[in-house]
Amino acid sequence: SQQGEEDPQALSIQEGENATMNCSYKTSINNLQWYRQNSGRGLVHLILIRSNEREKHSGRLRVTLDTSKKSSSLLITASRAADTASYFCATDGAGRRALTFGSGTRLQVQP
Amino acid sequence: DAGVIQSPRHEVTEMGQEVTLRCKPISGHNSLFWYRQTMMRGLELLIYFNNNVPIDDSGMPEDRFSAKMPNASFSTLKIQPSEPRDSAVYFCASSFGLAVSYEQYFGPGTRLTVT
Numbered sequence: 090s091q092q093g094e095e096d097p098q099a100l101s102i103q104e105g106e107n108a109t110m111n112c113s114y115k116t117s118i119n120n121l122q123w124y125r126q127n128s129g130r131g132l133v134h135l136i137l138i139r140s141n142e143r144e145k146h147s148g149r150l151r152v153t154l155d156t157s158k159k160s161s162s163l164l165i166t167a168s169r170a171a172d173t174a175s176y177f178c179a180t181d182g183a184g185r186r187a188l189t190f191g192s193g194t195r196l197q198v199q200p
Numbered sequence: 201d202a203g204v205i206q207s208p209r210h211e212v213t214e215m216g217q218e219v220t221l222r223c224k225p226i227s228g229h230n231s232l233f234w235y236r237q238t239m240m241r242g243l244e245l246l247i248y249f250n251n252n253v254p255i256d257d258s259g260m261p262e263d264r265f266s267a268k269m270p271n272a273s274f275s276t277l278k279i280q281p282s283e284p285r286d287s288a289v290y291f292c293a294s295s296f297g298l299a300v301s302y303e304q305y306f307g308p309g310t311r312l313t314v315t
Contacts (some may be wrong), residue, residue, distance in 0.1 A: 120301050129290055131204070131306030132243075139301070177243065187233065187256065188304065190243040 094191050095178055101197040105153030108165040110194040113158075122179045122188065123163050132177065132190075135163075152173060170200040204286055204307035212313045217288050218280040221310045224273055227295030233304060234277050235291040243291075247274065250298045282314045 093114050097133050112121070120139050124132040134138045138145045138161065145152045151164040166174055175195045180187040205224040213219055225232050233248040245256040249269045257264040257267070264283070265301055289311050293304040 124305065131293075131308050132304075133306070134303035137301065137303060165265050188269055189245065190235075192242045198314070 095176070096195045097194060098192070098193045099197070101199065102168055104168060105198050106168055106172055107167070107170050108172070108196055110163045110176050110196070112161045112163070112180075114161075114178075114180045114191075115159065117156070117159075118180045120181055121152075122162050123150075123161075124177045124179060124190070125151060126175045126193070128174070135176075137170065142185055165196075168196075168198045170198050172196060173198045204292055204294055204305050206290075206307035206310050208310060208312075208315045209308060210311045212315065213282055214217055214315055215283055216281045217314075218278065219282045219286075219312060219314075220294075221312070223231060223275045223277070223292030223307060225292070226305055229294035229296055229305070230312065231293075231295045231298045232274070232275050233293040234275070235245070235293065237291060237309070246277070248298075249252045255298065259283050262272070279312075280311040282312075284314045287314050 106177055118140055120137055122137045123135040125135055126132045136147045136152050138152050140156055149166045154161045175192050175193040177193045179190045207222045221309055232251050234246040235243050235244045236246055244259055246259045247281045248255055252269045265279055267277045289309045291306050291309045293306045295302040295304045
């Protein structure tokens with residue numbers, strides 16, 4: 090089973106609105122990463138948050154981590170049509186030394 | 201740097217044929233990962249290497265799949281014989297280290313269709 094599970098599976102918003110995606114995981118982690126995948130392309134790293142961090146910002150991105158609830162959220166503020174993509178969380182843990190990716194959230198930003 | 205390079209970008213083959221996918225990681229990266237992505241199963245880690253040595257191949261679906269990394273700048277993923285259920289997009293990724301605190305850089309992928 091997936092270590093990370095994102096919800097919602099799909100999200101459609103209007104340009105300028107904020108988009109929030111959530112990730113839940115099962116076992117304890119050292120780090121959690123978020124990636125973006127545009128249609129037909131490879132994944133691109135967005136941000137990494139460590140297990141001892143609670144919040145991190147990068148431009149219009151805000152990531153939170155709640156290790157007690159084993160969950161993370163990715164907030165994209167003032168969304169743009171170019172933010173249309175799938176977003177994945179990736180975690181370590183579950184006895185593996187490599188990242189395990191969730192199933193992703195498909196974000197559609199309507200212009 | 202050109203990023204992670206994969207070839208071919210598209211491959212269409214008939215069931216039973218041998219398929220070889222190629223990857224050139226980013227220069228200076230010492231970890232390389234092979235993933236498979238399908239609608240049904242999402243993104244699956246197949247195998248990863250550190251300093252050209254396979255570390256974990258538990259994600260390789262069966263013996264028909266094999267991967268090699270003869271040097272720091274080249275890796276192959278081979279499927280022999282191929283089956284229709286192997287149809288997927290195969291990604292190669294590299295990173296500076298194996299620790300999960302390092303970000304991974306993905307190639308553009310190889311879309312494999314087995315008929």
